[in-house]
Amino acid sequence: MQYNYDFEIASLLIMTIILLHFVFVRQFPGEKTRVFGWLLFVCEAECLMNILSCVGLANAALVPQRLNEVLAFAFFVLEGASSYLVYRYFMAACAIRGRERTVFAAAGIIPFAAFLVLVAVTPVTGFFYYFSDGSYYQGVGADYGYAYIVIFFLLDLLIVVRQHKYTTLRTKVIVCAYTAVAAAMIGLQYRYREILCTSVSNTVVLIMLYLQIQNPVVFLDTTTGIGNGTAFESQLEDRLRRKGEGYVLTIHLSKFYHIHTILGTENSNELLREIGEYLYDLCGKFHVFHTAGDAFTVFADTKEQCERLKCEIQKRFESDWVVQENRIALDMETVVQHYPMDFKAMAEYYGMREFLLENAGKSGAQVIVEADADMIAQYRRRRKVEIAVARAIREKGFLVYYQPVYSLKERQIVSLEALVRLKDPELGFIPPEEFIPLAERDGNIIHIGEQVLEQCCRFLSKHVLSNGSLGIRTIHVNISMVQCLRQNLTETIRPVLESYHIPPSMLTLEVTERTAIGAPERMLWHMHELGKMGVSFALDDYGSGNANCSYLIHFPFQEIKIDKEIVWASFHDKAARIVLENEIHTIKQLGIPLIIEGIEEREQSEAMEQLGVECIQGYYYGRPLPEQECLRYIRTFQEKAQNDR
Incomplete structure (x- = not known):
């Protein structure tokens, strides 16, 4: 048979150019580079052996049969190796790791090893080819060579499907393009045995890999x-x-x-x-x-x-x-x-x-x-907390505790502050000061805020609206800077209130100083839009940072909550006492209702009452409690307060 190896010569020239560039241009070391180097060498050697073998067979009268046998044997070995190396490259490019890597490696080495064994015994058995009177003939297993290549096509595609989440689009395109071109070349080679074109598919994949993945410029x-x-x-x-x-x-x-x-x-x-x-x-x-x-x-x-x-x-x-x-x-x-x-x-x-x-x-x-060991432990703890937060968001696992706010004037509990809590199956109770900053950093605080608001509205609808004897007129819900940066804050709050038939006047949103100054224009816009609905705003933790009266002037807060740290300091530090008294006097002069946080003893409450404070929040009037416990506590407290009057 007279073979046409024009396609092989063209492929050899292109692969030689790629090989020279690969050798003389700096390559970053790594598994992909090592496998690509071997793949490039084997594909070029395979193409060369195919051409030399065809030339030798065409000149059988001049070329010793032993040399033609060596060339044919070398071609088959290299052909098997090239398909296997393409597969190994895609394994590296698609980030196969761990046990799956072992499985995929075995899936590739088994057909490759079987192919090599069949090639090794072919000179004796004539399985792939045999020579007779100096002429080359295909053996009974010649078609197995095509089946072998198809097996690796399927394995290449399986890698991409299995690793689709971790595989880049360009790698997926290369695998699919290589498979399509190689399948077409095999079909052409099978139909027209005299036309040699199997190296075309190798050339196509080498070009695509070198330009898109292995090109040094990419790195x-x-x-x-x-x-x-x-x-x-x-x-x-x-x-x-x-x-x-x-x-x-x-x-x-x-x-x-x-x-x-x-x-x-x-x-x-x-x-x-x-x-x-x-x-x-x-x-x-x-x-x-x-x-x-x-x-x-x-x-x-x-x-x-x-x-x-x-x-x-x-x-x-x-x-x-x-x-x-x-x-x-x-x-x-x-x-x-x-x-x-x-x-x-x-x-x-x-x-x-x-x-x-x-x-x-x-x-x-x-x-x-x-x-060091401590930092690694801290980091791993934080990762566990992040996972716990994500799980709680997914499973709606956040708890809402309620802490009473006591009116000194009315001598009863008049409102509640909703405080989010997290109890994880693995970590147990996670303090808010640990998980809230992480949630704010990751943006998950938005989902937490939505869950808290819905639980609060459900609580009000089920237990408060129909029970006026509780005396609860408002509920305070904290919102973070991340939530305030959203343009659609009003659109996320309004539907929840409407779905549970909660009057907007029952909702007070607590904003920290950091939130207010972090996005002042957006904050003012939200306060205006939600204020038109009837929602109130309170400035939380006043005095904890760089708080000054400018916030009270520029933002229309309906309540001010003074931070517990300055309150505690005022009981044993004269300077802090003076500062607190002046802050209280200023806020009262502005006509803004005031809530003092952190009151834990009767003497502290009486001291605040002497300063004309309207409302108190702290352990003395109630700790944060789960829903049912809070309801029982309020009923008992209100009944006792009624009897004391």
Whole structure:
């Protein structure tokens, strides 16, 4: 048979160009790079063997049969290896990990090993091919070679389907395109045995992989010329997969955005390039990455190297950087993580890194924070709390406790403050001061606020509206800055009130000073819109921060709640007493009702009454209680107060 190998020659030329570029252009090491290198070499060798074999068979009279047998044998071995290596590359690209990696590896090695065994015995059995009188003939198992390739097509697609959540779109497209082109080439080869075109599919996948995934440009930061975040993730994943040991140092440039504003983009980029060059010279090739606009990350392979880098980096940042004759003092925080002791996966690395950076940011300039047992325990506790919050949101597991607000004038409980609580099956009761800041940071406080409001409205509808003897006229619900930043706050509150037939006048939204000053225009807009409905606003924790009378002037609060810390301080500190008395006098002069928090003893209550305070909140008049316990407490308290009159 006379073979047409024009497609193979074209494929060989293209693969040679890719191979030369791959060899002479800097490649970031890693599993994908190693597998791609082998794949590229094997595919080119397979194509070359196919061409040489065809030339040898066409000139059988001149070429010894033994050489043709060697060429045919080499081609089949390489053909089996190329399909297997494509599969192994997709395994690496699709982030197969853990037990699944073992399963998928076995799923690939079994047909590959079987294929190699059949090729090895073919010179004796003639399974794939045999020679007779110097001529080449296909054996009885020739079609198995096509079936073998189809098996790997199916395995490639299975990887993408199984890992679709963790696989990039471009990888999915490459797998599907490769499968389609390869299937077409196999069909053409099967129909027209004399046309050799199997290397076309290999060339297509190599081009797509090199341009989209393996291209070195994809891993370079355009500003600094060093590795970027993609390169860092690839390198770290490879290090974790090899189960080695090492250190990751993240250098965060504090307030770099201020410097960028002052210097401008061009000079800021020049500064980043200088830092990148310094770290590159200090740490070496493939160890330095510009992972964010204001962050660099470096690898250290040993503890000694890590200690040296920490000292050198800290010393360098204590000196100025010079850009266009401008001397710039840069503050930085460096966090050090030791793998696999501190983390074993990418998600854990990123979570712990952010936690460490938060701690470093509280410690001043040029600080180095290294993960230790306590910090790791704190981080893992926080992760558990975050998981507990997410679970409670999903399962509507938040509890609402109610704390009474007592009127000194009316001598009875007149309102309640709704306080959210969380009891997790694993962690037990989680303090609000622990989970609320995390929920605010993640935006989950919005969902918590919605659940709390609905529970409060259900409580009012079921137990308060129809029971005037309780004396409860309003309920106080806290709202966070995250909620206030939403434009549709009114639209989220109104339907809940209407669905439970709650008069808006029964709802008072408590806002902290931080919330008020964090988004003043949006806050005023919400107060106006909700105020038109009849909803009231109270300024909570007044006196806990930088509170001053300007908040009382600019925001139409209907109530002021003075923070318990300043109240407690006033009982044993003369200066605090003077401040508190003046605050109370000012607020009363403005005609705004006042609530004092933190009252725990009778003497404290009497002292506040002498200052003309209207309402009291604190353990002396009732602790936060679950719904039913709160109702029983209020009934007992009100009955006793009625009898005392």
